[in-house]
Amino acid sequence: MEKENTIVAVATPIGSGGVGIVRLSGADSLKIAQSMFDKKIVEARHMYLGHIKTQLLDEHGFVVYFKAPHSYTGEDVVEFQVHGGVLIVNEIVRKCVELGAELAERGEFTKRAFLNNKLSLNEAESLMDYINAQSSAELKASQNLLSGAFSRQIDAFMEKLKDCLAQIDVTFDYPEHDDEYRTAQEIKGDIAELNEKIKQLSNTFNSGRLIKDGINVCLVGAPNVGKSSILNALINSDVAIVTDIAGTTTDTLTESYVYKDVRFNIMDTAGIRESDNLIEKMGIERSLKNIERADIVLCIIDVTDLKCEILNKIKDKKHILVFNKSDLPFDENAIKDIAQGDDYIVISAKDNEQIEKLKERIFNKVFAEKLDYNSSIVMNERHYNLLNNACKSLSRALENIDSVTLDCIATDLMEAYGYLSQITGYGDIEDILDTIFSKFCLGK
Numbered sequence: 389m390e391k392e393n394t395i396v397a398v399a400t401p402i403g404s405g406g407v408g409i410v411r412l413s414g415a416d417s418l419k420i421a422q423s424m425f426d427k428k429i430v431e432a433r434h435m436y437l438g439h440i441k442t443q444l445l446d447e448h449g450f451v452v453y454f455k456a457p458h459s460y461t462g463e464d465v466v467e468f469q470v471h472g473g474v475l476i477v478n479e480i481v482r483k484c485v486e487l488g489a490e491l492a493e494r495g496e497f498t499k500r501a502f503l504n505n506k507l508s509l510n511e512a513e514s515l516m517d518y519i520n521a522q523s524s525a526e527l528k529a530s531q532n533l534l535s536g537a538f539s540r541q542i543d544a545f546m547e548k549l550k551d552c553l554a555q556i557d558v559t560f561d562y563p564e565h566d567d568e569y570r571t572a573q574e575i576k577g578d579i580a581e582l583n584e585k586i587k588q589l590s591n592t593f594n595s596g597r598l599i600k601d602g603i604n605v606c607l608v609g610a611p612n613v614g615k616s617s618i619l620n621a622l623i624n625s626d627v628a629i630v631t632d633i634a635g636t637t638t639d640t641l642t643e644s645y646v647y648k649d650v651r652f653n654i655m656d657t658a659g660i661r662e663s664d665n666l667i668e669k670m671g672i673e674r675s676l677k678n679i680e681r682a683d684i685v686l687c688i689i690d691v692t693d694l695k696c697e698i699l700n701k702i703k704d705k706k707h708i709l710v711f712n713k714s715d716l717p718f719d720e721n722a723i724k725d726i727a728q729g730d731d732y733i734v735i736s737a738k739d740n741e742q743i744e745k746l747k748e749r750i751f752n753k754v755f756a757e758k759l760d761y762n763s764s765i766v767m768n769e770r771h772y773n774l775l776n777n778a779c780k781s782l783s784r785a786l787e788n789i790d791s792v793t794l795d796c797i798a799t800d801l802m803e804a805y806g807y808l809s810q811i812t813g814y815g816d817i818e819d820i821l822d823t824i825f826s827k828f829c830l831g832k
């Protein structure tokens with residue numbers, strides 16, 4: 389696994405920009421950089437201004453040297469900061485390769501950082517979420533995961549498991565000192581508590597997934613009830629076509645807004661009704677499919693025409709009944725009759741009445757519990773699956789602890805330990821490394 393070679397890549401995005409950064413990492417970084425730079429690089433973490441020379445270039449720019457292990461990768465690193473032109477940075481990379489460096493693979497810098505214990509595997513993965521965050525909620529949550537708090541939690545779980553395993557060991561090694569029944573009862577409590585804690589952490593994935601992907605909100609209802617008008621009101625822009633002709637929307641239109649730092653993706657769909665028109669029929673099919681994809685469905689009903697034939701299609705999904713056109717006369721009691729205790733809200737898309745309230749209701753319905761960005765929210769499916777697997781092993785241990793010998797329980801505990809260790813990567817994980825780091829961008 390030890391990599392001896394020196395790697396190089398452009399660390400800034402592809403394209404022109406004010407500044408371009410080329411990064412070298414590995415034992416020969418300094419030698420390679422020095423042989424194309426006219427100033428003597430003596431001190432680490434010192435910016436040298438000088439001329440970087442290649443066949444094509446005489447570039448006036450900066451060079452910084454980070455001496456191992458005090459660098460991002462834990463190896464010797466050199467960064468060139470030059471004018472941000474595609475040809476300029478590529479020419480510097482080409483020259484580095486000519487001088488013996490190899491082109492870095494995706495994520496290779498971070499992979500090396502992991503291998504040199506600069507960060508744990510889950511932190512490396514959170515880094516990707518942090519860089520690619522699309523909402524401030526995702527930014528906050530990934531920053532928290534990156535801070536090490538999550539890794540420490542996993543480490544603590546692993547420590548606890550080690551304690552339990554040690555206790556079991558003692559029972560076997562010194563049977564005269566302990567009786568097996570008492571040990572079993574003691575560790576039973578510990579395992580149950582641990583199992584509960586891991587479950588709680590894994591449950592945060594419900595929110596974490598939504599924070600990461602955004603919440604898919606689907607607007608459905610009969611034609612002309614005001615779905616497109618509501619979409620426009622929610623995003624505060626006239627993106628969707630609105631007319632009084634039933635069947636205006638045929639395609640699905642998705643637009644996003646941010647509420648309380650979280651991204652909501654609103655899907656406006658074709659009004660659902662019996663139709664002979666082929667295009668409309670296809671649109672209606674899509675509407676029905678979108679209901680399945682949605683995290684929450686808004687069932688739109690016209691207050692002046694209280695029909696809601698699709699209620700049976702959405703009753704098993706998380707949903708809110710939205711009665712629209714409250715600027716027109718309507719009968720509140722008739723609405724209550726239809727809602728039958730279901731969650732509902734009365735709004736007017738036309739007058740922008742209760743739109744903020746609607747956003748709040750959607751948010752609260754999706755996040756039943758308060759989001760706390762200062763505690764860990766699991767956002768990565770791999771971590772989630774591993775936490776769940778650990779829980780399964782622990783549950784099995786708990787089920788059997790009264791009926792089998794303690795060495796059988798030890799196997800389950802070790803299995804749980806193995807799953808947890810795969811999260812932080814401090815275990816046997818060679819095969820998963822490439823999959824994870826290949827999702828990175830070049831130069832990271």
Ligand SMILES: Nc1nc2c(ncn2[C@@H]2O[C@H](COP(=O)(O)OP(=O)(O)OP(=O)(O)O)[C@@H](O)[C@H]2O)c(=O)[nH]1
Nearest residue numbers: 611612613614615616617635636637659713737738
């Ligand atoms: N009075 C009133 N009219 C509204 C309101 N919302 C929408 N409308 C009108 O209702 C008609 C239909 O609105 P749309 O937003 O196109 O309805 P839709 O549900 O998207 O219709 P389809 O795309 O045909 O399924 C238009 O004439 C809108 O101006 C409202 O809150 N009050």
Ligand SMILES: [Mg+2]
Nearest residue numbers: 615616636637
């Ligand atoms: Mg429409």
